[in-house]
Amino acid sequence: MQQPGRAAEIKANGIGKSFGSFRALDNLTLDIGRGEFLTLLGPSGSGKTTFLMILAGFVQPSEGKLFSDGVDITHRPAEQRAAGMVFQGYALFPHMSVEQNIAFPLKVRKKSASEIKSRVGEMVERVGLRGHEKKLPSQLSGGQQQRVALARALVFEPGVLLLDEPFSALDKSLRGQMQAEMKRLHQETGTTFVFVTHDQSEALALSSRVAIFNHGKLLQVGRPDEVYDRPANRFVAEFLGEINMLPVKGVRPADNGATGLCEDRAVNMRCKAEAIKGDAILAIRPEDMSIAPEASVNQNGIAATAIASTYLGAATKLDLTTRQGAKVTVSVPNEVAAAALSNGNSVWLTWPAEKGFLLPDGGQ
Ligand SMILES: Nc1ncnc2c1ncn2[C@@H]1O[C@H](COP(=O)(O)OP(=O)(O)OP(=O)(O)O)[C@@H](O)[C@H]1O
Numbered sequence: 001m002q003q004p005g006r007a008a009e010i011k012a013n014g015i016g017k018s019f020g021s022f023r024a025l026d027n028l029t030l031d032i033g034r035g036e037f038l039t040l041l042g043p044s045g046s047g048k049t050t051f052l053m054i055l056a057g058f059v060q061p062s063e064g065k066l067f068s069d070g071v072d073i074t075h076r077p078a079e080q081r082a083a084g085m086v087f088q089g090y091a092l093f094p095h096m097s098v099e100q101n102i103a104f105p106l107k108v109r110k111k112s113a114s115e116i117k118s119r120v121g122e123m124v125e126r127v128g129l130r131g132h133e134k135k136l137p138s139q140l141s142g143g144q145q146q147r148v149a150l151a152r153a154l155v156f157e158p159g160v161l162l163l164d165e166p167f168s169a170l171d172k173s174l175r176g177q178m179q180a181e182m183k184r185l186h187q188e189t190g191t192t193f194v195f196v197t198h199d200q201s202e203a204l205a206l207s208s209r210v211a212i213f214n215h216g217k218l219l220q221v222g223r224p225d226e227v228y229d230r231p232a233n234r235f236v237a238e239f240l241g242e243i244n245m246l247p248v249k250g251v252r253p254a255d256n257g258a259t260g261l262c263e264d265r266a267v268n269m270r271c272k273a274e275a276i277k278g279d280a281i282l283a284i285r286p287e288d289m290s291i292a293p294e295a296s297v298n299q300n301g302i303a304a305t306a307i308a309s310t311y312l313g314a315a316t317k318l319d320l321t322t323r324q325g326a327k328v329t330v331s332v333p334n335e336v337a338a339a340a341l342s343n344g345n346s347v348w349l350t351w352p353a354e355k356g357f358l359l360p361d362g363g364q
Pocket residue numbers: 019022024042043044045046047048049050051198
């Protein structure tokens with residue numbers, strides 16, 4: 001964080017934070033790679049902002065250590081960390097023009113007038129605000145104001161840019177534009193980005209890795225496809241999108257080879273030999289399930305009854321219950337849904353073996 005122009009590598013080691021008896025963060029250990037776009041994702045109150053504030057130096061951790069490029073910065077004050085920041089409520093200076101706002105961090109750092117002029121000009125160009133330099137924030141749209149905030153946060157080439165729900169006040173289409181712009185700025189600057197959101201689709205679309213928080217704990221960190229396709233637990237699976245959960249009793253993986261038929265009589269499924277034994281949840285994303293014309297022992301599958309259908313235009317959503325009473329949702333082609341419904345509502349659901357994964361039953 002202290003070397004301008006160079007992306008920082010950050011290590012959080014056993015970070016905890018208590019507010020009185022309330023535990024806002026618990027034993028958080030996380031490496032943030034140089035130049036990575038890491039998103040902190042979790043529901044309201046899960047500790048994301050607290051962690052960002054600890055990274056910024058505005059909040060002191062109760063336990064643990066923080067390193068930037070191998071240097072212990074746990075107790076270093078915020079102004080010496082030189083992290084760029086864009087917060088939802090992090091207002092621009094209202095009496096300063098666009099270019100004065102962007103120039104501010106360079107003035108504080110006592111840069112020469114010529115350097116300030118060229119760097120501000122470059123940033124104005126980069127965030128698409130050419131022609132707006134002399135305007136005050138009040139004369140700009142919400143999206144333009146956030147562009148100024150991004151430019152101001154990046155102009156001094158911080159090692160890390162911290163962003164806390166910067167676009168949550170913007171409408172959906174503007175938000176999409178700003179996301180694309182932020183992704184481009186990340187690629188162009190090569191800076192380490194740490195981005196807070198509670199919007200899972202935003203996290204999956206933007207990040208090189210996603211860190212998922214709940215109740216002050218880091219539950220899983222991984223690439224978007226890793227956390228979506230192989231969630232570590234039930235909370236992560238459900239938080240990242242719709243998911244079907246089939247309870248399976250007494251899972252006993254076949255002993256021969258890596259995959260075999262798990263011996264659960266209710267659910268015909270394949271799972272890894274080293275998979276969970278005993279009771280488990282078989283989790284499958286709705287888009288990975290389909291309706292087969294008939295049952296086959298060579299496919300993972302389960303009998304189910306359609307209880308409701310919703311026409312979505314491009315497809316039909318079917319709500320079903322399995323014979324064991326689990327509720328399942330699938331999205332299928334309209335003609336497949338029509339055929340299933342004309343067939344007394346009984347269907348055979350299947351999914352590719354690698355798309356179903358076992359989670360421990362109960363708890364998180
Ligand atoms: N200064 C403080 N004093 C007491 N409690 C606090 C303080 N700051 C945060 N908390 C509590 O710590 C918990 C985590 O808050 P935090 O702001 O980190 O969550 P968050 O995941 O960022 O949520 P949101 O998405 O709503 O911003 C919350 O329950 C919050 O009330």
